[in-house]
Amino acid sequence: MRIVVQDAPFDFGAEAEAFASGRHDMGAIVTFTGVVRDFGNGGLDAMEIEHYPGMTQKALEAIAAEAVTRWSLGDVLVIHRYGRMEPGEKIMMVATAAPHRKDAFEAAEYLMDYLKSRAPFWKKEHATTGETSWVAAKDEDEDALTRW
Template identity: 85%
Template sequence: MRVTVQEAPFDFGREAEDFASGHHDMGAVVTFTGIVRDLATGDLDAMEIEHYPGMTQKALEKIATEALERWSLGDVLVIHRYGRMTPGEKIMMVATAAPHRVDAFEAAEFLMDYLKSRAPFWKKEHGGQGTNWVAAKDEDEAALTRW
């Protein structure tokens, strides 16, 4: 298991390749990456992500550990950035490796659902209309109940 919280960009292709290469008994690797998306109006200049240093790493490790306990997985990778990013930049990625694909897919979805509402990150949009803290969505909280 590897959990990394960093300001710098990461190389998604290389991370995915490294993660998928290390396992000989894993038949499935699932990756997900989240990307800064422009607003419908097309005027998002930047997304700023604040986090809670000290708690962030622990919270992510707790979520990753729970995934390892609940599914038959060989490995889990979580990379999450903070700081200022522009549309198109990758914010975060998760990867799961499992003997079979169902575990890899489900664990990746579980990780994403929990990262959304249980990891101490807050997004602020900077655009032509000023700044706006992104509000948590009710459906993101509701998504946790399926696990």
């Protein structure tokens, strides 16, 4: 299990390859990466992500540890950035390794659902007009937790 919280960009391809390599008993590797999405009209200048140093690492470790108890997993990777990112930049990634794909897919979805609403990150959008706004949590993100 590897949990990384950093401001620097990460190399998604290299991380995914390193995570998938050298495993002989894991038949399934699932990866997900979240990307800064523009409003659709080129209006987003940047996304700024604030976090709670001290709590973030522990919260992510607890979420990953819970996933390991619920599914048959060989390994889990979570990388989550904070700071300023431009549209197209990767914000975070999760990877799961499991003997079978069902466990790998479900665990990856569980990790995503929980780190959306239970890991102490807050997103702020900076529009090209100079306006800023905090991204509001969605009810559907909270509802997503009830399925687990």
